Amino acid sequence: xxxxxxxxxxxLHKSFGDLEVLRGIDFEIAAGEVVCIIGPSGSGKSTLLxxxxxxxxxxxxxxxxxxxxxxxxxxxxxxxRSKIGMVFQQFNLFPHLDVLKNLTIAxxxxxxxxxxxxVDVATRMLERVGLSDKIAEYPLxxxxxQQQRVAIARALCMNPDMMLFDEPTSAxxxxxxxxxxxxxxxxxxxxxxxxxxxxxxxxxxxVADRIVxxxxxxxxxxxxxxxxxFDPQHERTRRFLRAVQHD
Amino acid sequence: xxxxxxxxxxxxxxxxxxxxxAVFVLMVVVFAVFADFGKIQRNFFQLDxxxxxxxxxxxxxxxxxIIATLLSFSLGLVLALALAIMKRSxxxxxxxIATGYIELFRGLPALVTIILIAxxxxxxxxxxxxxxxxxxxxxxxxxxAAAYMAETIRAGIExxxxxxxxxxxxxxxxxxxxMTFIVLPQAFRIIIxxxxxxxxxxxxxxxxxxxxxxxxxxxxxxxxxRDFMNANANATPLTVIALVYLVITxxxxxxxxxxxxxxxxxxx
Numbered sequence: 001x002x003x004x005x006x007x008x009x010x011x012l013h014k015s016f017g018d019l020e021v022l023r024g025i026d027f028e029i030a031a032g033e034v035v036c037i038i039g040p041s042g043s044g045k046s047t048l049l050x051x052x053x054x055x056x057x058x059x060x061x062x063x064x065x066x067x068x069x070x071x072x073x074x075x076x077x078x079x080x081r082s083k084i085g086m087v088f089q090q091f092n093l094f095p096h097l098d099v100l101k102n103l104t105i106a107x108x109x110x111x112x113x114x115x116x117x118x119v120d121v122a123t124r125m126l127e128r129v130g131l132s133d134k135i136a137e138y139p140l141x142x143x144x145x146q147q148q149r150v151a152i153a154r155a156l157c158m159n160p161d162m163m164l165f166d167e168p169t170s171a172x173x174x175x176x177x178x179x180x181x182x183x184x185x186x187x188x189x190x191x192x193x194x195x196x197x198x199x200x201x202x203x204x205x206x207v208a209d210r211i212v213x214x215x216x217x218x219x220x221x222x223x224x225x226x227x228x229x230f231d232p233q234h235e236r237t238r239r240f241l242r243a244v245q246h247d
Numbered sequence: 248x249x250x251x252x253x254x255x256x257x258x259x260x261x262x263x264x265x266x267x268x269a270v271f272v273l274m275v276v277v278f279a280v281f282a283d284f285g286k287i288q289r290n291f292f293q294l295d296x297x298x299x300x301x302x303x304x305x306x307x308x309x310x311x312x313i314i315a316t317l318l319s320f321s322l323g324l325v326l327a328l329a330l331a332i333m334k335r336s337x338x339x340x341x342x343x344i345a346t347g348y349i350e351l352f353r354g355l356p357a358l359v360t361i362i363l364i365a366x367x368x369x370x371x372x373x374x375x376x377x378x379x380x381x382x383x384x385x386x387x388x389x390x391x392a393a394a395y396m397a398e399t400i401r402a403g404i405e406x407x408x409x410x411x412x413x414x415x416x417x418x419x420x421x422x423x424x425x426m427t428f429i430v431l432p433q434a435f436r437i438i439i440x441x442x443x444x445x446x447x448x449x450x451x452x453x454x455x456x457x458x459x460x461x462x463x464x465x466x467x468x469x470x471x472x473r474d475f476m477n478a479n480a481n482a483t484p485l486t487v488i489a490l491v492y493l494v495i496t497x498x499x500x501x502x503x504x505x506x507x508x509x510x511x512x513x514x515x
């Protein structure tokens with residue numbers, strides 16, 4: 001294991017044209033820490049997450065992943081990315097491949113594992129998310145919750161050192177949210193480093209080690225869940241929490 | 248909709264339908280009265296002329312047409328894929344080249360391009376194109392087909408949701424790997440119907456090969472039919488080759504319709 005923190009972000013800026021979405025973010029996550037990022041839509045939460053594995057190109061600032069500069073033009077971004085699992089709001093499973101292939105293709109092409117090893121890893125990860133019986137199914141024949149659990153398993157197959165979750169339950173029917181959160185809770189309890197953008201306040205309160213509240217491209221406040229949720233220091237945080245609780 | 252609202256609409260439709268039927272009957276009557284059936288039979292349906300075309304209409308002409316179509320299509324597909332990817336490149340000169348190519352060869356008649364390639368390339372570069380007239384024609388037609396298919400392939404690539412590329416990249420795949428194994432397989436599934444349409448167009452366009460000259464062994468269907476027509480002073484060969492074309496194209500167009508229906512139902 002590396003001594004450097006899994007993720008270290010320094011003065012990160014990101015603009016889309018004239019729109020400044022991130023306006024100077026400093027952020028660090030420790031190994032095994034679970035951080036939930038909350039905030040109103042348009043506050044830059046997802047953009048921050050997507051800058052970590054450079055799905056978005058930062059305008060300025062640095063992102064260090066295990067001490068290596070992700071923003072360096074000469075960095076081996078593909079290799080760094082394979083250490084960072086990512087789970088998307090829309091699942092983004094590969095619809096032309098069955099579940100097993102979804103889980104093995106990156107192991108084969110990126111990690112150059114043998115077919116036998118890739119299948120073995122895939123089988124174990126599918127078991128962890130409780131979907132062993134769906135191994136031969138095609139993604140679009142699964143429920144949203146099942147698709148998202150497969151997506152988590154797909155990311156885990158790469159043996160990532162950390163996981164990014166971009167609103168993983170926002171596209172799900174309410175009755176399917178629980179099964180996905182259960183898998184995430186399991187990961188957290190096993191010591192996975194996790195950065196989670198979410199609107200699930202219950203999950204944030206009970207699972208996160210730290211909650212970060214973002215608004216208008218900056219981190220407004222952060223701290224222990226009970227502190228941020230029940231004793232917020234900033235008016236903007238209070239206003240957001242009131243709005244969420246009125247949902 | 249209520250009964251009263253429905254009724255007038257229906258009556259109006261059946262009124263216009265009646266007119267359409269009347270026009271149809273009129274056309275049939277006019278054709279039956281004015282057509283000279285004896286002449287038509289003598290000129291277009293002479294069985295002994297048709298019989299003399301066998302077997303070479305199939306073993307030479309139809310075979311050449313099919314080979315030329317498949318060769319042009321394969322060449323066109325490979326070129327088109329390269330053009331589609333160039334057109335999406337972040338490097339500007341590549342986009343210029345692709346756009347220039349597509350606009351140029353879509354703007355020219357296929358006939359002109361085929362002549363240019365067949366006679367122009369050997370003069371300009373001293374290249375000898377292999378495969379005789381068939382080879383020259385296929386390269387010309389393939390170049391034209393690529394210009395049309397490139398836009399189709401590009402549209403197919405763009406129809407695959409962005410999240411697919413992002414998910415692949417987030418797993419550590421390079422851009423090329425993600426394109427090859429994740430995006431393109433999905434894009435091709437979307438564009439199989441328009442690509443099959445292009446194939447049908449190519450079958451018909453091989454009839455342009457006559458402009459670059461032919462040997463007895465390299466005649467495709469149309470040239471073969473025309474020569475036979477001239478030799479016999481009879482148009483029956485046209486009827487025969489028309490039938491052969493239909494035997495090739497109709498199953499393909501039928502397949503396109505089925506594929507389109509299947510895609511319309513969609514699993515997505």
